[in-house]
Amino acid sequence: MPDSPSDRLATATPSGVARTIRGLSDRTIAWIFVAPTIFLLLAINIFPLIWTIRLSFTNYRVNRPNADVEWVGLQNYQRILNDPDVWATMQATAHFLIWTIVLQVLIGFALAWLINRKFKGNDLWTTIIVLPMMLSPAVVGNFWTFLYQPQIGLFNTVVGYLTGAAPDSFSMIGDVALAPWSIVIVDTWMWTPFVMLICLAGLRSIPDSIYEAAECDRASAWRQFWTITVPMVLPFLMLAVLFRGIENFKMFDLVVQLTGGGPGNTTTLTAIDLKREAFERWRTGYASAYAVILFVTVFGLASIYVKALNKVKER
Amino acid sequence: MRTFLTGLLRLRRGPWEMLASILIALGVVMLMQPWLLIAYSYSFIVTLTGTVMFIIVSHFPE
Numbered sequence: 560m561p562d563s564p565s566d567r568l569a570t571a572t573p574s575g576v577a578r579t580i581r582g583l584s585d586r587t588i589a590w591i592f593v594a595p596t597i598f599l600l601l602a603i604n605i606f607p608l609i610w611t612i613r614l615s616f617t618n619y620r621v622n623r624p625n626a627d628v629e630w631v632g633l634q635n636y637q638r639i640l641n642d643p644d645v646w647a648t649m650q651a652t653a654h655f656l657i658w659t660i661v662l663q664v665l666i667g668f669a670l671a672w673l674i675n676r677k678f679k680g681n682d683l684w685t686t687i688i689v690l691p692m693m694l695s696p697a698v699v700g701n702f703w704t705f706l707y708q709p710q711i712g713l714f715n716t717v718v719g720y721l722t723g724a725a726p727d728s729f730s731m732i733g734d735v736a737l738a739p740w741s742i743v744i745v746d747t748w749m750w751t752p753f754v755m756l757i758c759l760a761g762l763r764s765i766p767d768s769i770y771e772a773a774e775c776d777r778a779s780a781w782r783q784f785w786t787i788t789v790p791m792v793l794p795f796l797m798l799a800v801l802f803r804g805i806e807n808f809k810m811f812d813l814v815v816q817l818t819g820g821g822p823g824n825t826t827t828l829t830a831i832d833l834k835r836e837a838f839e840r841w842r843t844g845y846a847s848a849y850a851v852i853l854f855v856t857v858f859g860l861a862s863i864y865v866k867a868l869n870k871v872k873e874r
Numbered sequence: 875m876r877t878f879l880t881g882l883l884r885l886r887r888g889p890w891e892m893l894a895s896i897l898i899a900l901g902v903v904m905l906m907q908p909w910l911l912i913a914y915s916y917s918f919i920v921t922l923t924g925t926v927m928f929i930i931v932s933h934f935p936e
Contacts, residue, residue, distance in 0.1 A: 640915045649914070653906035852918050856905060859898035859925040866891060 608854075615848035622841040635848035645849070647824060648832045654739050655746070655814075655828060656807050660800055662747045667754025668796065672788075674755070675762040685759075692752040700816025703745045707731040732818050738825045742814050746807065754799045761795030762788070794871045801864045808857055829853055890931035897924030 569577070580588075615635055619628045639645050674685055691699065706714040709727040719726035731741040765787065773783045811830040814820065820827035820835075827835075833853070837846035881889030901921025904913040 636918065640918055641911075643911065646911065646914045649906050650908045855918065855922050855925055856902055859921050859928070860902060862925065862928045863895045863898055866895065 671758035
């Protein structure tokens with residue numbers, strides 16, 4: 560009597576099918592298992608990519624499906640790469656990208672270092688710190704607009720209390736100079752826990768014996784930090800920077816909810832601008848060229864980064 | 875420097891990957907810098923050259 564699931568499956572398989580399967584090589588069976596994934600990858604990732612590259616050389620507009628589509632060559636690329644507004648968008652993205660990564664790495668590493676020390680309530684603090692990361696960006700954007708309210712916002716009240724300025728004398732979201740910083744603050748608040756978790760994993764992977772050996776050699780705490788902690792956490796830190804860098808390069812939801820890209824275009828990041836070109840101005844060909852430029856940039860950066868990461872791991 | 879140039883001439887992976895990485899990084903800096911529009915205009919071609927070069931040279935021998 561068959562008793563295990565595999566035996567029951569073998570008995571239930573019709574004899575014709577069983578004969579066919581028995582006749583297949585291991586390689587063919589492997590291909591049969593992998594084929595659905597490859598098909599989905601081609602359909603969802605590769606085909607749209609190739610189609611986007613093709614569209615980037617045309618003047619196609621998705622809201623005019625019956626209009627003639629003309630091949631415009633490199634015209635879309637030339638327009639994007641000579642447009643001062645797109646250039647300003649790139650600069651806004653660079654400001655956001657650099658500051659969020661710098662702050663998240665510094666604060667995330669410091670928090671991980673503190674949490675890694677054994678103290679009472681360690682787990683509770685870890686849970687509290689990690690909470691922002693679990694929230695939806697739409698929710699975070701929405702409640703930070705309340706925190707940034709000049710009259711009643713907690714952020715303005717706290718800054719006013721610390722600096723002596725009147726809370727309603729500045730508007731984080733409405734001021735051209737402050738708005739880019741408002742999105743940096745919120746993204747840092749939300750995603751620092753992610754960097755902290757990765758750093759914590761790195762810190763916990765360092766064997767105590769290395770520190771003990773350093774103690775025997777009378778290495779100071781400062782020297783232990785720079786010669787043991789930092790080099791051993793570096794691969795983890797680089798991974799965190801890669802993830803956050805790529806995520807922030809395509810940041811959309813949080814900023815749309817928080818500032819809507821304003822005031823003016825000061826917080827219009829590339830992903831927001833791209834969405835506007837594609838689905839508000841309906842310039843599909845132009846937006847495709849824009850997307851290709853961003854794709855090549857992120858792909859190039861990721862290539863360098865993976866190479867650097869492998870080198871650090873080899874050390 | 876001499877090792878680097880010899881590696882380039884002998885089509886070795888390390889120096890060529892380094893060159894491609896420099897091009898990509900330069901392209902990204904050109905794309906996002908706030909000073910020269912002309913640098914911004916040529917940023918994509920520099921990044922693209924670096925990226926394509928990186929894909930090709932990563933198949934070179936060590």
